[in-house]
Amino acid sequence: MQHIIDRFISYVIIDTESDANSENTPSTNKQWNLANKLVEELKAIGMDDVSIDDKAYIMATLPSNVDHEVPTIGFVSHFDTSPDFCGASVKPQIIPNYDGKDIILNAEKNIVLSPNYFKDLLLYKGQTLITTDGTTLLGADDKAGITEIVTAMEYLIKNPEIKHGKIRIGFTPDEEIGRGAHHFDVEKFGADWAYTMDGSQVGELEYENFNAASAKITFKGKSVHPGYAIGKMINSMLIANAFINKLPQEETPEKTKGYEGFFHVHHLKGSIEETVLELIIRDHNKKKFEKRKELIEKITKKINKKFEKQFGENIVVTEIKDQYYNMKEKVLPVKHIVDIAEKAMKEIGIKPLIKPIRGGTDGSQLSYKGLPCPNIFAGGHNFHGKYEYVPVESMQKAVNVIVKIAELTTKEIPVKN
Numbered sequence: 001m002q003h004i005i006d007r008f009i010s011y012v013i014i015d016t017e018s019d020a021n022s023e024n025t026p027s028t029n030k031q032w033n034l035a036n037k038l039v040e041e042l043k044a045i046g047m048d049d050v051s052i053d054d055k056a057y058i059m060a061t062l063p064s065n066v067d068h069e070v071p072t073i074g075f076v077s078h079f080d081t082s083p084d085f086c087g088a089s090v091k092p093q094i095i096p097n098y099d100g101k102d103i104i105l106n107a108e109k110n111i112v113l114s115p116n117y118f119k120d121l122l123l124y125k126g127q128t129l130i131t132t133d134g135t136t137l138l139g140a141d142d143k144a145g146i147t148e149i150v151t152a153m154e155y156l157i158k159n160p161e162i163k164h165g166k167i168r169i170g171f172t173p174d175e176e177i178g179r180g181a182h183h184f185d186v187e188k189f190g191a192d193w194a195y196t197m198d199g200s201q202v203g204e205l206e207y208e209n210f211n212a213a214s215a216k217i218t219f220k221g222k223s224v225h226p227g228y229a230i231g232k233m234i235n236s237m238l239i240a241n242a243f244i245n246k247l248p249q250e251e252t253p254e255k256t257k258g259y260e261g262f263f264h265v266h267h268l269k270g271s272i273e274e275t276v277l278e279l280i281i282r283d284h285n286k287k288k289f290e291k292r293k294e295l296i297e298k299i300t301k302k303i304n305k306k307f308e309k310q311f312g313e314n315i316v317v318t319e320i321k322d323q324y325y326n327m328k329e330k331v332l333p334v335k336h337i338v339d340i341a342e343k344a345m346k347e348i349g350i351k352p353l354i355k356p357i358r359g360g361t362d363g364s365q366l367s368y369k370g371l372p373c374p375n376i377f378a379g380g381h382n383f384h385g386k387y388e389y390v391p392v393e394s395m396q397k398a399v400n401v402i403v404k405i406a407e408l409t410t411k412e413i414p415v416k417n
């Protein structure tokens with residue numbers, strides 16, 4: 001286990017925070033620091049065809065060691081960390097044999113990781129946890145995934161008696177700003193299917209995610225001295241408020257779970273003359289997703305009609321953009337790729353937790369680019385903040401799942417026609 005700890009720590013101490021405000025790929029230059037190190041490491045453990053392109057996408061191959069034809073599978077993870085919280089100067093702390101009590105992350109600042117609040121901690125009593133020092137995120141999302149893939153490949157190379165087909169691995173920048181799959185060359189990758197190692201708790205296996213759209217709604221107004229405003233002033237902030245009130249009040253992120261979709265108002269800024277409202281629309285169900293977008297258009301029309309005479313032109317302008325779609329549509333026709341992961345977990349004593357993702361993954365975009373790509377646990381918890389932690393045992397279990405999937409692919413799955 002020390003080997004996994006050392007490898008993981010060697011990754012998280014390198015700052016790879018991505019930046020949504022940058023147009024470049026990778027969005028931050030510092031991501032090259034880890035990318036270049038990973039390339040060297042993949043060569044050192046004996047991977048073939050190790051490549052890195054001008055956008056820092058890394059690919060490598062582990063050749064098949066069986067005589068018969070076997071599908072090519074892939075494992076994917078991302079090496080950037082979320083810009084939501086500081087990712088520089090990460091100082092990981094190792095808590096061996098966790099006793100189930102509060103963990104003082106930072107005595108000076110009184111930052112405590114407590115099972116009273118984060119109940120999942122109790123799943124890991126007796127295990128070795130890696131935490132932050134309370135001032136940064138950890139970066140288990142998704143350097144745990146990278147650690148697991150590299151460790152699994154190394155294990156397969158060192159244990160050639162374990163039979164597997166051709167395996168491709170892919171590491172991407174900028175997943176946290178939604179661009180990890182954008183420049184991923186699916187053709188060059190050349191796998192029949194792949195798995196992102198980017199989930200949380202042990203056992204997670206996900207092949208359904210949201211359909212997602214964003215809406216930018218601009219409200220116009222007319223400013224007039226308030227003392228003389230009767231019949232003249234139009235306050236765009238009040239119209240925006242009316243718009244928000246017409247959305248289903250129970251369908252927000254904080255009031256929904258499972259397969260329930262929502263509208264999420266995440267930005268509102270205005271003055272009398274102009275107010276801009278930004279919201280996102282999420283639903284697993286394609287029909288309901290379309291209905292939600294229609295509702296936005298309907299409310300827009302209604303308000304425009306109401307102000308038609310007084311304002312002369314459309315007082316509300318709505319732009320809706322689709323962001324990503326539910327990968328289920330692309331994965332169900334090749335459901336065996338989920339079944340094989342489920343079987344791999346069961347064979348090594350892990351209870352699969354199959355549930356819909358309330359978000360998207362790189363896998364959803366990759367699935368629509370022609371690489372069906374469910375998501376598997378990487379083991380970390382409380383991503384994107386100072387309470388992030390990962391049990392080393394969970395990372396080891398993810399390594400075992402990768403190895404078992406590789407093994408099962410040689411016997412379970414028919415080669416594509």
Ligand SMILES: [Zn+2]
Binds near residue numbers: 142198
């Ligand atoms: Zn991630």
